[in-house]
Amino acid sequence: MENRLLLKHYNEPGYHTLDGYVKFGGYTALKKALKMKPEDIITEVKNSGLRGRGGAGFSTGMKWSFLPNNNEPRYLLCNADEGEPGTFKDRYMMELAPHQVIEGMICSAFAIKSKKSYIYIRGEYYKPYKIVEKAIQEAYKAGFLGKNILGSGFDHDLDVYRGAGAYIVGEETALISSLEGKKGQPKLKPPFPAVQGYLRKPTIVNNVETLAAVTWILNNGAAAYRKFGTEKSTGTKVYSVSGNINKPGVYEVDLAYPFKDFLENECGGMKEGFKFKALIPGGSSCPVLTAEEALKSTLDYENMASLGTMLGSGGVIIIDDKQCMVDLLNVLMHFYHHESCGQCTPCREGTGWLEKLTSSIGKGKSQLDDVATLDKVARHMMGTTICALSDAAALPVVSFLSKFKDEFEYHIREKRCKVKGNCHAQAHH
Amino acid sequence: MPKLTIDGKPVEVAAGTSVIKAAQTLNIPIAHYCWHEGLSVAGACRMCMVEIEKNPKLQIACNTPVAEGMVVHTNNDKVKDAVKWALDFHLINHPLDCPICDQAGECKLQDYYMNYGLYSPEMNQRKVKKSKAMSLGDRVVLDQERCILCSRCVRFTTEVSKTHELGIFNRGDRCELSTFEGRPLNNNYSLNTVDICPVGALTSKDFRFKQRVWFLKDFETLCNGCSTGCNVTVSYNQNGVFRVRPRVNQEVNGFWMCDEGRDIYKHTNKEFRLDQVIERNDQVGGAAVKGKPVALAIQEIGKSLSATVKKGGLESIALVVTAQYTVEEYEALFELFKNTVKSPHVYYWKNNEEDFDSFDGLLNRGDKNPNTKGLSDTMTKFGFKGTWEDFEKQATSKSFQYVVVAGPEDQSAYPDLEKKLEILNKAGEVIWLSSCKNEKFKNFKWQIPMKSFLEKEGTFVNFKGIKQNIKAGMSIIPTSLSLQEFSKGVFESMGGMA
Numbered sequence: 001m002e003n004r005l006l007l008k009h010y011n012e013p014g015y016h017t018l019d020g021y022v023k024f025g026g027y028t029a030l031k032k033a034l035k036m037k038p039e040d041i042i043t044e045v046k047n048s049g050l051r052g053r054g055g056a057g058f059s060t061g062m063k064w065s066f067l068p069n070n071n072e073p074r075y076l077l078c079n080a081d082e083g084e085p086g087t088f089k090d091r092y093m094m095e096l097a098p099h100q101v102i103e104g105m106i107c108s109a110f111a112i113k114s115k116k117s118y119i120y121i122r123g124e125y126y127k128p129y130k131i132v133e134k135a136i137q138e139a140y141k142a143g144f145l146g147k148n149i150l151g152s153g154f155d156h157d158l159d160v161y162r163g164a165g166a167y168i169v170g171e172e173t174a175l176i177s178s179l180e181g182k183k184g185q186p187k188l189k190p191p192f193p194a195v196q197g198y199l200r201k202p203t204i205v206n207n208v209e210t211l212a213a214v215t216w217i218l219n220n221g222a223a224a225y226r227k228f229g230t231e232k233s234t235g236t237k238v239y240s241v242s243g244n245i246n247k248p249g250v251y252e253v254d255l256a257y258p259f260k261d262f263l264e265n266e267c268g269g270m271k272e273g274f275k276f277k278a279l280i281p282g283g284s285s286c287p288v289l290t291a292e293e294a295l296k297s298t299l300d301y302e303n304m305a306s307l308g309t310m311l312g313s314g315g316v317i318i319i320d321d322k323q324c325m326v327d328l329l330n331v332l333m334h335f336y337h338h339e340s341c342g343q344c345t346p347c348r349e350g351t352g353w354l355e356k357l358t359s360s361i362g363k364g365k366s367q368l369d370d371v372a373t374l375d376k377v378a379r380h381m382m383g384t385t386i387c388a389l390s391d392a393a394a395l396p397v398v399s400f401l402s403k404f405k406d407e408f409e410y411h412i413r414e415k416r417c418k419v420k421g422n423c424h425a426q427a428h429h
Numbered sequence: 430m431p432k433l434t435i436d437g438k439p440v441e442v443a444a445g446t447s448v449i450k451a452a453q454t455l456n457i458p459i460a461h462y463c464w465h466e467g468l469s470v471a472g473a474c475r476m477c478m479v480e481i482e483k484n485p486k487l488q489i490a491c492n493t494p495v496a497e498g499m500v501v502h503t504n505n506d507k508v509k510d511a512v513k514w515a516l517d518f519h520l521i522n523h524p525l526d527c528p529i530c531d532q533a534g535e536c537k538l539q540d541y542y543m544n545y546g547l548y549s550p551e552m553n554q555r556k557v558k559k560s561k562a563m564s565l566g567d568r569v570v571l572d573q574e575r576c577i578l579c580s581r582c583v584r585f586t587t588e589v590s591k592t593h594e595l596g597i598f599n600r601g602d603r604c605e606l607s608t609f610e611g612r613p614l615n616n617n618y619s620l621n622t623v624d625i626c627p628v629g630a631l632t633s634k635d636f637r638f639k640q641r642v643w644f645l646k647d648f649e650t651l652c653n654g655c656s657t658g659c660n661v662t663v664s665y666n667q668n669g670v671f672r673v674r675p676r677v678n679q680e681v682n683g684f685w686m687c688d689e690g691r692d693i694y695k696h697t698n699k700e701f702r703l704d705q706v707i708e709r710n711d712q713v714g715g716a717a718v719k720g721k722p723v724a725l726a727i728q729e730i731g732k733s734l735s736a737t738v739k740k741g742g743l744e745s746i747a748l749v750v751t752a753q754y755t756v757e758e759y760e761a762l763f764e765l766f767k768n769t770v771k772s773p774h775v776y777y778w779k780n781n782e783e784d785f786d787s788f789d790g791l792l793n794r795g796d797k798n799p800n801t802k803g804l805s806d807t808m809t810k811f812g813f814k815g816t817w818e819d820f821e822k823q824a825t826s827k828s829f830q831y832v833v834v835a836g837p838e839d840q841s842a843y844p845d846l847e848k849k850l851e852i853l854n855k856a857g858e859v860i861w862l863s864s865c866k867n868e869k870f871k872n873f874k875w876q877i878p879m880k881s882f883l884e885k886e887g888t889f890v891n892f893k894g895i896k897q898n899i900k901a902g903m904s905i906i907p908t909s910l911s912l913q914e915f916s917k918g919v920f921e922s923m924g925g926m927a
Contacts, residue, residue: 166600183597188472188492342578342597342604343473349518352602356554373551380514383486384475 002266003228005236006212007252010096016131018138021099027144029218033107034152041111045214048222049234054079054170054207055283055313057301060214064112066194067202074202076109076117078211079175080132083122083167084283085335087315088240090208092250094121094128097212098135102158104211106144107218109156112204116157120175123163133160167339171387172205173197174341185341186387209238209314229255233300237311241267243318244274256300263295267318274320278403282312284332285392287399288319309399324419325404326411329396330358336393347390350381354397361408362423364415371408375401433499442495449477449490452503459503460512460541462519462627463579464491467684468588471580474519476541478511479503487511512545521552522602524574532629534642538577557602565607566594566614568634568688569623576606576630582622589685590791592616606630617687617793624674625684635691636672640664648902649676651889652690653753653799653839653882656785657792658891659686663694663883665903670694670883681895687793696839696865697881697905703866704906707876717871723878723908727915730860730875731922737830738770738923747774747856749820750835751843752798752805755887755899758912759807762835765916767811769923774829776815777808780843794892797842799882803890817849824856831874832856835912836863838881862915864906878909885911 004010014020021027033041046061067074078101082090094101101119109117121129136158139145147155161179168174169184176198178184197203213235217225225235233255239262240250246268253262263269263276270276279294280286287309289297297303304311319328333355340351357374360366378397381390401408410418417423432441435452442451447470452459462474470492477490482500487508490501502508519538527533559573583595583606594614598605608614614622623633645664652659652673659682664672673694675686695701706726708718737745748766750759766772779785780797787795798804808814823829832853837843850869853859859873864881886901910918 188470190492337601340601342599342601343471345474345476345577346515346518348578348602348604349521352557353521353552353554360554370553373553376551380511380518384478384511384515386472 001253002251003236003254004252005216005225005228006093006097006100006209006238007250010092016096016098016135018099018135018142021097025219026099027103027142029215030103030106030144031150033110033218034150034154038111038113041107041218044222045111045217048217048225049229049232050210050213050217050225051233051301052207053209053213053237053314055084055285055310057311060206060210063194063206064108064204066192067112067204068195072201073116074112074114075198075204076105076112076114077172077175077179077198077203077205078105078117078119078208079170079172079205080119080121080125080128080208081163081170081175082125082208082313083170083339084285084313084315085332086240086242086280086317087283087313089238089250089314091125091128092240093208093212093238094125094132098128098132099139100212100215101132101208102135102139103144104213104215105158106139106149106156108204108206108211108214110154114204115155117159118179118198119158119160120169120179121160121162123165129160129162136160166341167335168341168387168389171389174387175205176203183341185343186389188386207313230300230302232302233311237299237314239299239314239316241316241318243316244271244320244322245269245318246271253299256298256303259297259299260295262299262316263318270318270320274322276318277321277323278319278325280315280317280319280396282310283315284317284335285388285395286310286312287395288403290403322419324362324411324417324423325400325407326358326362326417327423329400330355330362332396333358333393336389340389340393344385344387344390346381346384347393350377350390351393353377354381354393358397361411364411366412368409368412370412371401371405374408431495431497431499433495433497433501435501436503444495446495447491448479448481448488448493448495448499448501451495452479452490452501457503458544459490460516460545461491462537462577463581465581465584465625465684468581468584468625471584474577474579475515476512476519478508478515480505480508509545512541513548516541516546517548517550517552519577520546520550522557522574523577524556526575530572530575530629531632531637532575532626536629537627559605563607564634565631566619568691569614569619570632570634570637571606572630572632573605575628577628578604578606579627581625581627582606582631585618585622585625586614586616589621590616590618592618595622617689617789618685618791620688620691621675621685633672633691640666640668640671645671648900650883650899650902651799651897652686652693653889653899654687654690654693654797654842655794656796656798656801656892657682657794658799658889658895658897659690659792660897661686661690663902665883669698669905670903681891681897682792685792687789687791689793693839694883696841697883699905701865702881702906702909703863703876703878705878705908707870709872709874715872723910724918726875726877727910727918728922730877731919734770734831734919735923745830746770746772747776747820747823747829747832748772748835749776749778749817749832749853750804751778751780751837752801752803753838753842753882754800754804754835754912755885755889756800756803756807756896757887758835758885759804761913761916763807763811763813765920769920773813774815774820774823775808775811775813776817776820777804777813778817778820778834778849780837780845796892797839799891800889802892802894803888803896806890820856821852824852829857831858831860833860834862835879836861838864838879840865840867862910862912864909877915878906879915880909880911881905884909887911 173187337351337355378394463471478487480502660676660678784795861873
């Protein structure tokens with residue numbers, strides 16, 4: 001069953017405006033937060049068990065507590081560079097409830113004593129940008145932003161920064177580089193952003209959904225949030241679902257919700273004539289699950305990890321029996337090849353190699369040992385670079401090959417597609 | 430100070446030291462392309478992977494600081510496999526055009542392939558094509574396909590020369606090194622990018638295709654281009670000198686040298702040198718007599734000087750010196766003048782003194798002599814105080830019988846040379862000691878070939894007072910002399926007068 005904590009009022013007309021948002025209890029969390037001690041807010045978020053919703057799933061309260069205890073200026077950055085293929089929940093949230101995110105940001109900024117924050121929004125997201133920008137102006141007018149917010153003595157400024165179209169900028173240090181006006185590529189860690197981030201000052205980067213969840217947690221308390229989900233995966237998660245299902249879209253369910261129920265109830269089951277074949281649970285970087293594995297799984301961090309994959313960003317990609325896995329992998333490899341920033345050699349060169357290999361297998365211009373080469377290349381790209389893009393490109397390869405090897409070998413041996421017969425890999429580009 | 434073990438060997442280094450530097454102190458080699466001691470850490474080439482116990486993933490040695498009790502492995506199977514693959518990723522799109530590549534023989538791709546690779550390539554796809562032989566500026570050429578994008582050169586122009594000409598553009602395997610629009614790589618330190626380029630991507634226009642590096646021999650000496658005294662390595666063979674590259678000396682020049690200093694070898698090669706004695710013979714109408722054996726010439730000079738000394742007259746012989754010789758040479762020459770010739774007329778010929786204090790903030794100084802301080806110190810030691818101005822005052826009309834001149838080795842550093850030569854000519858019969866030839870010397874009585882700084886040993890004192898030695902690395906003009914040899918010869922032929 002859907003459990004709309006964050007998405008509760010999303011269908012109310014005008015909820016994206018300040019009036020609409022306030023009508024349904026908006027900015028009460030902020031009023032509450034400004035009366036709390038910043039440390040208590042951090043404790044509350046820590047107690048809620050909230051984990052970062054951008055993909056890595058790291059404890060949000062814990063992340064905040066890594067900030068050094070000094071008087072240096074610090075920054076809060078909202079990561080709205082939602083670029084993971086299959087993921088479109090942040091767009092939905094920013095378009096329908098921008099104030100929820102803004103309120104979460106002001107509360108979070110108050111907790112970490114930041115006077116300045118930015119929403120780094122994906123360049124392609126023009127509509128959400130317009131909506132968020134307008135919402136910020138409304139918040140300034142209402143006194144939720146600017147000097148002496150609601151008479152509390154807390155000053156905070158919030159700006160929107162538009163990206164220039166690079167997937168990698170969703171990685172937090174690359175986002176910081178880009179915000180600094182540099183080429184958007186990841187930075188070496190250490191130092192970590194919490195110690196030395198934007199403009200070499202302590203910086204926290206949180207995902208849109210995470211910050212929206214902070215609003216809910218402050219309104220309702222950590223204990224209320226913990227009622228949902230499991231011990232280690234608390235609360236709810238917003239998923240964006242695509243594929244040949246009856247009801248693709250954005251859904252919020254408790255963590256640890258069985259995927260089988262999710263597919264049948266929320267997603268309305270497979271479209272007629274399509275059979276469920278495989279699942280990419282959390283955006284294209286997550287290893288694929290077979291239908292059998294997926295139908296036994298629950299949507300939470302632990303269960304996904306035990307299956308060798310990740311909950312990721314919640315970009316659920318449902319693959320049906322009419323899809324060729326070779327073709328699909330080639331599409332993904334084209335994407336990662338295009339998006340590798342080019343800084344680290346294994347990723348820069350490896351992503352191109354992977355695309356060329358998958359493409360030549362798709363075209364039937366390969367030998368059987370290319371499957372082994374593909375696997376070997378991917379495995380040697382894993383864990384060898386500054387950021388996780390190399391792994392993100394390699395993980396699908398390794399999992400596709402281990403679970404759907406027959407389709408790859410068929411392509412090479414028979415020079416045609418096992419699924420479609422006539423599969424035009426690369427036809428998309 | 431944290432103690433750690435690398436490949437079983439214990440080592441103690443200062444806190445904050447990187448693992449790669451700690452390994453260096455133990456002489457344990459760790460492959461690397463992007464890391465350079467004189468630049469910030471990029472961590473991009475991923476060659477310096479090492480295994481650190483209790484760490485699930487391999488770590489890059491360049492960005493990992495040492496820690497107490499750390500146990501590092503640089504050579505186990507896991508590391509070897511990682512390095513081999515990191516190398517392979519560098520090579521899959523490399524054009525492998527070693528036969529026509531100027532870097533061949535000193536290329537880190539070749540070296541590491543021999544050390545860590547030796548595999549059969551599995552890459553059977555089309556390579557990425559990029560442009561070749563692109564001029565980046567007056568002195569540097571780029572081959573885009575060979576570039577491994579280690580960003581050393583970019584960091585050099587950002588952090589050291591601070592001229593910001595270079596950047597890496599585009600993404601992924603379409604990444605290209607290039608200059609920013611309208612900003613060619615023309616700073617006075619541009620050739621350092623060629624030195625630090627670990628592959629054949631950046632090559633020097635001056636050096637490329639002149640020699641295969643395996644036909645060259647190296648020796649270590651100093652740059653004589655200015656008073657900084659950068660430590661350099663000179664590459665040469667029987668055909669002459671081909672290039673000059675900086676050598677690390679943290680006290681003097683760090684890792685770098687300027688482009689101006691790269692040209693110091695040029696005047697030392699045969700075609701520019703005074704390779705024989707030239708005498709002006711007045712009996713045949715002032716025609717030049719060439720090729721008299723040096724020993725004979727010195728004997729004749731000695732005899733003339735000794736006759737002049739005997740005739741007496743304090744103003745009979747003068748000595749004019751430039752700051753382009755070694756301390757030992759000055760001592761020998763001053764010794765001769767003080768005790769044998771017994772002339773107090775020793776003058777210091779300074780070139781463009783007004784520029785002596787100019788400094789570009791990095792290495793290059795306005796004083797274009799390698800031994801200004803050495804000369805003034807030695808003059809003080811011998812009690813000589815004469816300046817060029819003093820000489821000019823004395824030199825109105827044949828006030829000296831002979832003027833012995835230790836002329837500049839690098840004549841380009843003396844922009845007003847011609848004017849000065851006239852004054853010298855007016856002052857008396859000139860015995861010109863010089864390593865390079867010049868038509869303008871034809872009125873001088875004697876021209877004696879001297880050794881260039883590459884052919885002799887001795888001390889230069891740099892602007893800071895640091896004493897450094899040059900070495901006799903090679904012989905270019907076998908008949909040429911050092912000032913010691915000249916002084917000794919003259920002394921002997923003057924009958925060892927005291």
